[in-house]
Amino acid sequence: MESLAFKDDISGSVAAAANSLQLIAFSIGEQTYGVEITTVREIRAWNGATPLPNTREFVRGVINLRGTIVPIFDLRARFGEGQTSPTKNHVVVVMSVGEKWVGILVDAVSDILTVAKTDIHNVPEGNSIDTELLNGIVTHESRMVGLIDLHAVVSGAKMDS
Template sequence: MTTPATIPTAGDEKLPQAAKQSGQALQTAGRHTTQEILTFTIGKEAYGLDLLTVREIRAWTDVTPLPNTPPFVRGVINLRGAVVPIFDLRVRLGADATEPTNANVVIVVEIGDQLCGLLVDTVSDILALSDDAMQPVPATAADADHNFLSALATHEDRMVALIDVARLFNRGVPQVSEAA
């Protein structure tokens, strides 16, 4: 009779600091970490979100507008009893408003304890990116308003700008109660 193997926990071995902090990195051989990223497009640009922040991907549906909100707030939808604000990511990134069609999608993400929808052009795929594929975002004059990029990743022949959703809407976001 064999004894069951014990499964190491985070306390049993030294994990890379990024894995300890995010809890979202997967340990692989050779002490490298891999993060799963949902990639999507806005125009011709590729962006990515940590897959663990994504709750669902939905087709575009009409929204109920809210008064006195920033231009990137499209409105709200009722998602199984929860009022979820929908943000036009194209506007938040400094471009013109999206003219939604059946091809557009909404990525529902969790920011803290609130769900938010991000209107994007298309969802591309899921990438498993190693820590050596991640590069720091270079300093630019726009850093003060665009500090929501957490890294730039290279994958095959393209570059993906990784977005930290917690920093993406850290100001100017209306707080919507679920009882609304």
């Protein structure tokens, strides 16, 4: 009986995982955004970056992450709200996008959220930047959390593109 109970427990949690999503939530100003927790590799404090020439303003440069060079994207600048003036309190969330690792510069990491997949809403049509950069919207404690589309965020980094 014991083993059976154990089995039930496992399958229960698997079922829960299949239907829900864990997010890392972070803030830019007043707004909260989230990315799926499985894509996050590391969270580190802002410690400067070497600027890259001939790139768009939202590419803050590159950092050394244990021997590999990782680009840092300024999410605020990506949303067209001007460059962040980073301090030691700002945070870089290192994530994997496909085969590549990238860092996203945000103001702070706020929470880990578990949301049901059924609670994800589509992004309303309107501002093209919003629809381009967000995968969807969820509500958490009556606040809107935008789900970041990482592929869209890191694309178009070159000056000419």
